[in-house]
Amino acid sequence: MGDAQSKFGADIDAPPRAQALALVIVTTISIGFLGATLLHIASSSASATSIILSEIIVVALGGMQIQVSAHVLRGRRIRWGRLFLTLQGLLAHLPHFFVGDLWNGIPGFFLGSVLFSLHGRGAWLLAGCVTVINPLLVYGVTHDARSALDGQMCTVLVGLILFAVVRLANQVRDVHALQMDLAQLAVTKERLRFARDLHDLLGHTLSSTSVKAERIHRLLAHDPQAARVEVAELIKAIRQTHAEVRKVAHGYRHLSLESELVSARSTLQAAGIKPHFSHHGVALAQRSGGTLAAVLREAVTNVVRHSAARHCVVQITQHQGATRLIVVNDRPHPAPAGDPSDSSGLQNLSERVALLGGTLLVSRPAAARGEEFRLEARLPADYPVAGMAGADDTSPAQWRLLPWKASDPALVQGNPDGVDTISGA
Incomplete structure (x- = not known):
């Protein structure tokens, strides 16, 4: 020293x-x-x-x-x-x-x-x-x-x-x-990383914990055994969060897409939301997988906190090396005034995806039974490697959350819920 x-x-x-x-x-x-x-x-x-x-x-x-x-x-x-x-x-x-x-x-x-x-x-x-x-x-x-x-x-x-x-x-x-x-810039970037990781981690964990606590409260009266199982899962989640917070503080935290898919399904089910997942045969590098895991975590957190959803679709596809993660839920809460992308969580995700040369898109397309909320992350087949020249040279347009075009062919036509067809269920 x-x-x-x-x-x-x-x-x-x-x-x-x-x-x-x-x-x-x-x-x-x-x-x-x-x-x-x-x-x-x-x-x-x-x-x-x-x-x-x-x-x-x-x-x-x-x-x-x-x-x-x-x-x-x-x-x-x-x-x-x-x-x-x-x-x-x-x-x-x-x-x-x-x-x-x-x-x-x-x-x-x-x-x-x-x-x-x-x-x-x-x-x-x-x-x-x-x-x-x-x-x-x-x-x-x-x-x-x-x-x-x-x-x-x-x-x-x-x-x-x-x-x-x-x-x-x-x-x-x-x-x-x-x-x-440059030293000051490095300090600033580290602070932003810490704030972003902390938001992604605690925002999801607190929402999931709140949902599980409400479920335990309902189960205590008529099914104590199921309540005990939920309490054990809650304790496990809190301990895992404690370990991840320590990793965030030391910069060693790496999200796993596979683990996040399991956690997302559990969180949705605990909130009474029916999950529709489609992600078979998708192979990703650690960095891109960690980025999509962060996107999935924030998206599921938003579904639980900002909607009265009954269904949620999570679809991950790859074509010629390019990867798309789509999360769609029905019955979102009314959109606040202003840009729908005015969210620190979504902005953090936009920055993460942009660092890999990708784009984050959000929309609220109309469906047969009301409005839906749709989030999509697109990662290209080849992206700048961290630490190499140009890795951070992202234009402002890539960092911005772009509106989703209603004419996109991926939008579901004629399905009442607008979820099963997207998921391939």
Whole structure:
């Protein structure tokens, strides 16, 4: 734990340390190069006035360069930035007129300031102008082509070195900020997973427990033996829920479609709803099976809580690898105002199905004996694998609960209950 904390602390301090190191490098380059230039000028045959003036400008340029670099490394704007750079540019080129090629390379500090202070094409255009104008200026003063080319090379190298050092430090800062964002995103996704799993688990369990408790209450008066059997099942369900809650907290919970089918049938029967199941010969991978198990659990919970159903159809089919889970019940409660998909449970299921490249659809089609509620989950044959690029790149349209079209040929025509024909019973 202590090692993890120290590593996390080191990661947090990474950008400030990188910025400090970059500033030290810039300062060392500035002092070293400008100091060497001072010594060359002082030992030259230039006039005393030229030497003194050049030394003053050298000191001023060193201070300006460190100030510009410090502001850029901290992500701050320089006050009077354009005026500041203009003054630095003038000071970087003016001494060429009275010390000649002894000033070679000094304009590179201005070039570096331009590259890491300005952005876009304008910065590179201005840098290109400095690179071209500098050798022309040296040649105009010294009439020596070699000295002009040497000055150009020194200017470009100094400017690019300063730019690379500052840019690298800023890249470290940007990458660190991205890592922090990704860490926060991972925490958020884990919280959403926990909330979703908890809703799916407890919502179903509490509804099932309530139904079983009501059934036990009715049986106590005239069939105590049957009531004892129901109590034993209730205790077993509660213990299983307790174990699953622990798995949810640790992220190890995987729903089984086979177990969920058995549980769904038991829950429907306990609620006095006749189940019609059709799912023979369906083979699913663990992830897709777990997703359909969650859909089935939420659908059955909604049937028990939000309808006075007498029948419920659960049909699972596969065709060319694509899988469809259909749950239909009769006598749903009146639909609330607004979108029928405005449900946290259905929204959670929509997100789960969308992660596998599928779609969740809901509708309330009219049947011969009243309205029905229909839920369908569709999973494609091939879906993105978790952890691979594109696994979470789901468009908003896929995440939305889509309305069911009344013209769908799967809708039952002419059957009084609208359930037996769908189930194949």
